[in-house]
Amino acid sequence: MAEDSKTNAKDLPHSPGPAGGWGSMKGIARIYAETSASPGALESLRRLNKPKGVMCVSCAWPKPANYSAFEFCENGAKATLWELTGDRCTPAFFAEDGHTVTQLREWSDHELEKSGRLTHPMKYNAATDRYVAIEWDDAFAEIGATLRELPRDDVVFYASGHAGLEASYLYALLARAYGNNNLPQSSNMCHETTSVGLTKVIGSPVGTVTFDDLAETECYFYFGQNPGTNSPRFLHNLKDLKERGGKIVTFNPVIEQGLVSFVDPQNPLAMMTGKETIISDQYHQVKSGGDVAALLGLCKVVVEADDKAQKAGAREVIDHEFIAQHTTGFDDFIACCRDARWADIEQASGLTEAALRDAAQVYIEAEKVIGVYGMGFTQHTHGALNIAMLVNLLLLKGNIGRPGTGCCPVRGHSNVQGQRTVGIAEKAHLVPLDKLKELFDFDPPTKDGMHVVDAVQGLIDRKVRGFISLGGNLVRAVPDQKRMEEGWASQDLVVMVSTKLNRSHLYPGKQAYILPCLGRSEVDEQASGNQAVTSEDSFSMINGSVGHRPPASEHLKSELAIVTGIAKATLDPNPKLKWDAWTGDYALVRDLIEATYPDDFHDFNKRMFEAGGFWRGNPAAQRVWKTDSGKAVITTPPQLTSLGFEDRPGRYRLLTMRSNDQFNTTIYGYSDRFRGIEGTRDVVLMNPDDIAEAGLKDGDTVRLVSDYDGDTVERHLGGLKLVAYKLPRGTIAGYYPECNVLVPITHHDELSKTPASKSVPVRIEAA
Incomplete structure (x- = not known):
């Protein structure tokens, strides 16, 4: 039923070797050649994630104050080179034979992006089924005229997470001046569970750790995140911990190579010798949706050890002084731990009691522990319960709010957290509306707006009539x-x-x-010169970024200038809304951000280029709990899984995953070297015993069919090659975004509405 808690890298099927190393170098070289990027793109890589350099457009992993010569990873390099491609998608592209909009639907995601950088504003011509060039002023005028005619509640202002804080602040201001709070954002689809779940239990919507904590911790407990693909720079911190004798205990249904072993590409000796750092001391392949039970098992062992210590008069395992001063709900949870049956925990988690005891012993012995998690933890019907259970484990020994400890959600897009900070939020209470009224002399709407799930449902129901998308590929992403x-x-x-x-x-x-x-690496020349933009990373650090490459086209505008262009064409004149002045000098926008959020952004313009960024603070990191009770909440779980459905014969738990050759919906290629999948993304990974039991065989062509009880909509995905893979029984895996067709919009976390894409009920059929 369970995998051995000690996993050897050499036991892995499909993986050709460790994360990092020459594999990363070859991956970067391939993209450099494929994109026809100029030699100047290499200079952009040298400047990535350094003071007065360019903040990476890929993940939100923080930028260290003590940076290395090459402060970028494989995925960051791919994202930068992909943006600095020499290929161009001009108006002539859309005029070519075979390039009508209908015909382009037959192209793959990779082929569409390979057409190159867009160079001109374009408008769709329904008569010819093609996009044609339009002047900027005409586009703004037409967009503004239509927006003025539409009912205010029927228009959505979506943001992908790419735009800097300055453009994001003005975008949110545009939406509220227009008349709604319909400001969904890409975090709705990934870490909204964190924003809602963490706020409920510790009073903070974001993680509590900083680089200082990473340097001081003794142990990571790691859940549902893949650093080798999604945040490779984190691998250096994991490696540093192992070199100073620390421990890493991982829980993930899929064995991810970045959590098994790593060769540091910046270490010449390691590159020459192939010397690996073994990352995870224990690797537990928990069932998809089984984290609640696994964490309950860990906590049960901690409680038993504390009971035994108290009885023997030995040092207590649980930090009872901290618990009494800072938490609520302890007694009920401890009773739950004592009453929990190991047979139930094993069944729900897919792990043995022995394996969980091994893991718990590491936690008991460590003085400083950080809990790390990603979307494998948040994207479940009860993803917020996963987060609450991890917080329970950390609180038992006071592992939040002291050096070397804390909760570390690993965010995806580079400024996805920061956009929320400066007002892109559909919940009105999260925004200082009184400040906006004072600053800009209008009455901001107080009615909550649409979450992404609401917006998609509104589109399906034909209730949403207008959509502005600041970046992103929403049709493919949801x-x-x-x-x-x-x-x-x-x-x-x-x-x-x-x-x-x-x-x-x-x-x-x-x-x-x-x-x-x-693009972020390009010069943004405005009236006051080349402009800097800012972003916020996963550690709540604010960093400045300055582009230096020539723009891909003279016809491009910055995201901020596009926002202000739409605003001027849409809104009635207001002397307090100085769109032209703000476009000419982004420092004026940073002054507005500081005036709106003075506690987080004091001296904003002065501090934006501090090495490593400046920290905007986190009350929970100082043990100030902004919860209803004023204390951290210990949660008694009402169930043992994070699923919203029951197991039954023929039903599998599908988790969607990214390959090594993609970032979100951007597909760089068809080489997922860590999983041995080459030349295709049309696969489904499945345990060999499950394959045999289903009467199938490795290599069969199959289709997945939705087994969702919430509606009668038919959902299926065919043409998939079955790949025998080391997964827990009952858990299967396929690629995002291709598998999105199988995920119902109503299948989401109960508290946050984050789509439950890591545990989707499906059946599998022979083609």
């Missing part, structure tokens, strides 16, 4: 993709701010515009 495509195309207005062609452009509404923007 659940229920087929129904989403139809709803997206039914709108009166679709406006997409983009750098490259993607699938969302191919389902145009009655009016549809593509507004091409600058």
